[in-house]
Amino acid sequence: MIVRQFISWVRTAPAGERAEATRCLARAWLISDLSEDDRAAAEGALLMLLDDASPLVRQAMAEVVAHSLEAPAAIVAALAVDQAAVAVPILER
Numbered sequence: 001m002i003v004r005q006f007i008s009w010v011r012t013a014p015a016g017e018r019a020e021a022t023r024c025l026a027r028a029w030l031i032s033d034l035s036e037d038d039r040a041a042a043e044g045a046l047l048m049l050l051d052d053a054s055p056l057v058r059q060a061m062a063e064v065v066a067h068s069l070e071a072p073a074a075i076v077a078a079l080a081v082d083q084a085a086v087a088v089p090i091l092e093r
Helices: 002-010 015-031 036-049 055-065 073-080 084-092
Strands: none
Touching: 002 015, 002 036, 015 036, 015 055, 036 055, 036 073, 055 073, 055 084, 073 084
């Protein structure tokens, strides 16, 4: 439910706010005790955010998932081939 609200909100939010919210969502996916359904919904939202027009959003996600071996491989792979500001945190680790 919260992820659906997030997706609705993210469509109109400013880039800086989307970046911070994406950072929080990625952390929640990695360290929170989410139900299977919430975890799948959060991962789906993160996958959708890979297409965000602002590199700030993708960079925020990269900075969080770069520190985890548990991050979804599809997300890590997409971020690793993004523009340099996004890919560097992933490639450094």
